[in-house]
Amino acid sequence: MEKLLAVAKTIIPSPMLELCWLAQRRNAINFAEGFPDFSAPSPIKKSAVSAINSDFNQYRTQHFPCNDIAICCGQTEAFESAIFATIDPGDEVILFDPSYETYDGCITLAGGSSKGQRAVLVALDPPHWSLDPQKLITSCTSKTKAMAVNSPQNPTGKVFTRAELEIIAKVRCTSDLLAITDEVYEHLTFDAEKHISLASLPGMQKRTIITSSLSKTYSWRIGSAIAASHFASAITNFHIRITDSAPAPFKEAALTALRCPSEHYETLRADYKSKRDYMLKLLGGLGFQIEHKPQGSFF
Known part of the structure; x- marks a missing residue:
C-alpha cells in the first residue's frame, strides 16, 4: 500500500543529477553541477x-x-x-x-x-x-x-x-x-x-x-x-x-x-577568470553570441 506523503509525490528528481548521469553515460563534460575541479588544499586534508x-x-x-x-x-x-x-x-x-x-x-x-x-x-x-x-x-x-x-x-x-x-x-x-x-x-x-x-x-x-x-x-x-x-x-x-x-x-x-591566507581567494579568482575567458573565446569562435559575460561564480 502506498503511504507516501502528498508533497513527496510532487518532488521531482534533481535535473542536475539527471544531467550528471547522462554525462557519465556519454562520457561528456558535465556543465550542470556546481562543483570545483580542484582537490581540497593539502593543509585542510592533513587537518x-x-x-x-x-x-x-x-x-x-x-x-x-x-x-x-x-x-x-x-x-x-x-x-x-x-x-x-x-x-x-x-x-x-x-x-x-x-x-x-x-x-x-x-x-x-x-x-x-x-x-x-x-x-x-x-x-x-x-x-x-x-x-x-x-x-x-x-x-x-x-x-x-x-x-x-x-x-x-x-x-x-x-x-x-x-x-x-x-x-x-x-x-x-x-x-x-x-x-x-x-x-x-x-x-x-x-x-x-x-x-x-x-x-x-x-x-x-x-x-x-x-x-x-x-x-x-x-x-x-x-x-x-x-x-x-x-x-x-x-x-x-x-x-x-x-x-x-x-x-x-x-x-x-x-x-x-x-585560517588560510587570503591569497587563496586571489589565486582562485584568477584561475576561474582565465577559464571563463577561455570558454567565452571558444564559444565565440564557434559562432555563439555571448551577450552576458559571467560576473561571478563558475557558471
Missing part, C-alpha cells in the same frame, strides 16, 4: 587526517560562545533548515528567476506556495539578468514571508549591484520580509565586480539569514547559517533533527581552511 588519528569521532558540541552561527553539512542543508525554521504552510517565498533548482524544492517541502503553485518567481531581465523593481514590488502580497537571494548567482553568473540590493532591502523593510541569502560564491567575482552581502545594508542585518559553504572555495563540504540568535538557534535545532551533526574531522579541517 582532517590528524583529527581522525586523534580520535575526534564524537559529537562536537554546538554550544559555543558565538550564538548567531549554525554549523551544517553544507549550504543546501543550511538553506533547507532556514526554510523549515521560518516558513509556515501557505507562506509565499520569492525567488529570482532563473535560480538554483533546489531552492524551490525546499520551499515546496515546507508548504510555501502561491495560489497552489510553488515559489513566487520574479523574472530577471536578460541578457544581463537585471532586476526590474516593479516586478518585485507587484510580486509581494500579504502572504509573502521571505525572499531568497543568491549572489553571485547560479546559474547566470550575475552579481547583484548595490543599487539592486538596495531596492531589495527597501522592499523587504517596507513589507517586513525575511531575507535568506546564498553566498557560497562570495569570493568568486571577476573584473571590477565585488560581492556585497545584503546583510551589510542598513536595516538588513536582523532581517537576513546568510547561508554559505566552504565547498566552492576549498572543495570541502561544511556549511553555515549566520543570523540573529533566535534564527540561528532554530536552524541548529532543525539541523540536529535532520543530520545530528557535521562530522567532527570535517569541522577541524574547516577551521584550518578559514
Whole structure:
C-alpha cells in the first residue's frame, strides 16, 4: 500500500543529477553541477587526517560562545533548515528567476506556495539578468514571508549591484520580509565586480539569514547559517533533527581552511577568470553570441 506523503509525490528528481548521469553515460563534460575541479588544499586534508588519528569521532558540541552561527553539512542543508525554521504552510517565498533548482524544492517541502503553485518567481531581465523593481514590488502580497537571494548567482553568473540590493532591502523593510541569502560564491567575482552581502545594508542585518559553504572555495563540504540568535538557534535545532551533526574531522579541517591566507581567494579568482575567458573565446569562435559575460561564480 502506498503511504507516501502528498508533497513527496510532487518532488521531482534533481535535473542536475539527471544531467550528471547522462554525462557519465556519454562520457561528456558535465556543465550542470556546481562543483570545483580542484582537490581540497593539502593543509585542510592533513587537518582532517590528524583529527581522525586523534580520535575526534564524537559529537562536537554546538554550544559555543558565538550564538548567531549554525554549523551544517553544507549550504543546501543550511538553506533547507532556514526554510523549515521560518516558513509556515501557505507562506509565499520569492525567488529570482532563473535560480538554483533546489531552492524551490525546499520551499515546496515546507508548504510555501502561491495560489497552489510553488515559489513566487520574479523574472530577471536578460541578457544581463537585471532586476526590474516593479516586478518585485507587484510580486509581494500579504502572504509573502521571505525572499531568497543568491549572489553571485547560479546559474547566470550575475552579481547583484548595490543599487539592486538596495531596492531589495527597501522592499523587504517596507513589507517586513525575511531575507535568506546564498553566498557560497562570495569570493568568486571577476573584473571590477565585488560581492556585497545584503546583510551589510542598513536595516538588513536582523532581517537576513546568510547561508554559505566552504565547498566552492576549498572543495570541502561544511556549511553555515549566520543570523540573529533566535534564527540561528532554530536552524541548529532543525539541523540536529535532520543530520545530528557535521562530522567532527570535517569541522577541524574547516577551521584550518578559514585560517588560510587570503591569497587563496586571489589565486582562485584568477584561475576561474582565465577559464571563463577561455570558454567565452571558444564559444565565440564557434559562432555563439555571448551577450552576458559571467560576473561571478563558475557558471
